[in-house]
Amino acid sequence: MRALVIDDSRAIRLILGQILRALLKFEIIEAGHGLEALERLKILIKIEQKSFVPA
Numbered sequence: 489m490r491a492l493v494i495d496d497s498r499a500i501r502l503i504l505g506q507i508l509r510a511l512l513k514f515e516i517i518e519a520g521h522g523l524e525a526l527e528r529l530k531i532l533i534k535i536e537q538k539s540f541v542p543a
Contacts, residue, residue, distance in 0.1 A: 490515045490532070494525045 519525035
């Protein structure tokens, strides 16, 4: 699973990312603000669409 961690504090993003990775085995994507988060989501959606194979 993936988690998008959004916070303007790099330290908080790192702490939350470490917790999510350690406890839940999440793949972490970080963003420093909302606009950056939206850009990361757009990229992830494009990647998911390219790798999706219909059954």
